[in-house]
Amino acid sequence: MAPSFSITRYNQQHLLPYLLEFQLTTIQYLTLIDTLARFHLRGEARQFYLGYFWWLLEPALYIAVFYAVFQLLLDSRQPDYLYFLAVGKLTFIWFSKSVVQASFSIETNRGLLSQVAIRKEVFPLAAIQQGFYRQLVVLSFLLVLLFLSGKGQFHYWFWLLPLMFVQMLLISGVGLLAALVVCWHKDFQHLIQLGMMFLLFVSGVFWDVNAVADADVRRWLLLLNPLATLIDAYRQILLFGSLPKTDLMSVLLCQSLLLLSIAVGAYRIFQSRIAVRVLSR
Amino acid sequence: MTHLLTLDNVSLSFDMGANSRYDALSGIRLQIAAGDRVGVVGANGSGKSTLLKIMAKIFEPETGHVEWAPNVTASLLTLGLGFRPDLSGRDNAYLSCLLMGLSSKAASSCLDEIESFCELGSFFDQPVKFYSTGMRARLAFGSALLNQSQVLLIDEVLSVGDSVFREKARQALEERLSPERAAIIVSHNLGQISSLADTAIVMERGEISASGAVDDVLNVYQRSTVSSR
Numbered sequence: 001m002a003p004s005f006s007i008t009r010y011n012q013q014h015l016l017p018y019l020l021e022f023q024l025t026t027i028q029y030l031t032l033i034d035t036l037a038r039f040h041l042r043g044e045a046r047q048f049y050l051g052y053f054w055w056l057l058e059p060a061l062y063i064a065v066f067y068a069v070f071q072l073l074l075d076s077r078q079p080d081y082l083y084f085l086a087v088g089k090l091t092f093i094w095f096s097k098s099v100v101q102a103s104f105s106i107e108t109n110r111g112l113l114s115q116v117a118i119r120k121e122v123f124p125l126a127a128i129q130q131g132f133y134r135q136l137v138v139l140s141f142l143l144v145l146l147f148l149s150g151k152g153q154f155h156y157w158f159w160l161l162p163l164m165f166v167q168m169l170l171i172s173g174v175g176l177l178a179a180l181v182v183c184w185h186k187d188f189q190h191l192i193q194l195g196m197m198f199l200l201f202v203s204g205v206f207w208d209v210n211a212v213a214d215a216d217v218r219r220w221l222l223l224l225n226p227l228a229t230l231i232d233a234y235r236q237i238l239l240f241g242s243l244p245k246t247d248l249m250s251v252l253l254c255q256s257l258l259l260l261s262i263a264v265g266a267y268r269i270f271q272s273r274i275a276v277r278v279l280s281r
Numbered sequence: 282m283t284h285l286l287t288l289d290n291v292s293l294s295f296d297m298g299a300n301s302r303y304d305a306l307s308g309i310r311l312q313i314a315a316g317d318r319v320g321v322v323g324a325n326g327s328g329k330s331t332l333l334k335i336m337a338k339i340f341e342p343e344t345g346h347v348e349w350a351p352n353v354t355a356s357l358l359t360l361g362l363g364f365r366p367d368l369s370g371r372d373n374a375y376l377s378c379l380l381m382g383l384s385s386k387a388a389s390s391c392l393d394e395i396e397s398f399c400e401l402g403s404f405f406d407q408p409v410k411f412y413s414t415g416m417r418a419r420l421a422f423g424s425a426l427l428n429q430s431q432v433l434l435i436d437e438v439l440s441v442g443d444s445v446f447r448e449k450a451r452q453a454l455e456e457r458l459s460p461e462r463a464a465i466i467v468s469h470n471l472g473q474i475s476s477l478a479d480t481a482i483v484m485e486r487g488e489i490s491a492s493g494a495v496d497d498v499l500n501v502y503q504r505s506t507v508s509s510r
Contacts, residue, residue: 032379039376043367046408112363116356116380117338272341275334280295 037129098131102175153241173259291345320478355432366410377424
């Protein structure tokens with residue numbers, strides 16, 4: 001009989017064959033992720049009297065609250081503040097809600113986790129896919145609203161597609177990492193929610209990042225916070241009819257790809273230990 | 282004899298917090314060949330389900346080694362822990378098919394067969410949260426039946442539901458246990474183990490305390506449980 005060996009040595013020797021032994025192909029995994037996302041959205045809608053209408057109602061209520069505070073109470077000087085706020089807030093909600101839902105998705109699916117040998121990325125990616133479907137509806141509604149009000153600029157609307165693609169990359173990287181750290185310690189859930197609150201205040205959701213007087217501070221804010229760059233880029237395209245800055249967009253793309261690469265690497269390393277970690281607590 | 286699965290000195294412990302660990306499995310050595318039908322008995326917490334999860338690749342051993350023969354797949358049949366309560370039986374069955382590796386088209390075409398086997402009537406299109414335990418068991422078993430894995434790991438799926446369905450499920454399982462496949466059956470129902478398995482093992486505190494021909498092992502196990510009371 002072979003002698004016992006430690007988990008580190010086991011992983012080094014057997015990690016690749018172990019991952020290849022998962023029974024589904026890439027196409028099957030993509031089908032599964034999409035089905036999980038659509039079924040979850042259907043199940044969620046069935047729980048509420050207003051069903052799918054909440055997809056629009058929830059962000060609309062958020063915007064109404066922020067508008068009441070910043071425009072009516074604090075008298076913001078930003079022109080067309082309602083639309084300015086709507087673009088920022090809807091972009092932020094897509095990011096924050098997707099990441100938060102992804103963060104507890106593996107824990108939520110512990111039933112499935114205990115039944116099938118499956119790549120654990122499936123669950124956060126399904127949560128992220130749900131967010132994407134919601135955003136498609138919400139963004140369509142926003143575009144119609146901007147068109148009808150005459151406040152929108154549509155010269156560069158097609159730039160929304162690569163911008164949304166980059167945002168999906170960013171959400172996937174952050175969401176996958178968030179789900180993994182929550183598997184190890186549930187305490188991270190609190191930190192992630194606190195982090196979202198922090199990002200809400202520093203990403204220019206209800207203020208204009210270009211209004212920061214100090215050019216260096218403004219640049220560092222955009223470089224260090226990909227979400228601020230994203231929100232500003234959506235506003236440039238939809239409200240100001242101009243293209244986002246190429247250098248900032250390149251940095252954003254690199255940041256998103258880097259985060260996603262780290263996440264993919266982390267799942268390759270920790271894949272086989274996630275189920276024990278989640279199911280034994 | 283072709284070994285489908287070999288467990289060599291496999292151990293696994295769980296972190297219980299506060300710097301304590303619980304030894305769920307310890308030094309397990311087991312070989313499963315094509316055509317084997319192995320019953321697994323033991324008290325609650327003895328490591329039966331953890332053993333099946335190791336075999337199903339859900340858990341990886343902490344020490345030791347598990348070797349699957351090339352292209353051999355093992356699937357765990359349990360009581361639908363993964364069912365989503367807000368989805369209908371049909372949706373959950375479809376999802377189960379996808380999780381077993383069926384394509385979207387193949388999964389859709391299996392739904393009629395599952396519906397017919399489960400005998401849930403109009404409940405098949407109702408959310409699972411309205412199902413009784415027996416109805417959930419029917420759905421779980423009906424969905425799991427389509428599994429094509431060479432190693433079937435059966436965890437208590439034959440112990441619930443009414444007696445008519447239990448017998449139907451037992452017969453359906455019997456039909457699927459071909460000589461090319463192996464089955465490891467966990468149950469507290471010793472009669473079921475005796476009728477489905479050829480050999481058996483007894484799990485005690487994460488270790489195999491007895492193994493051999495099914496009736497001999499069950500006799501030993503029954504005597505030990507009676508004497509321990």
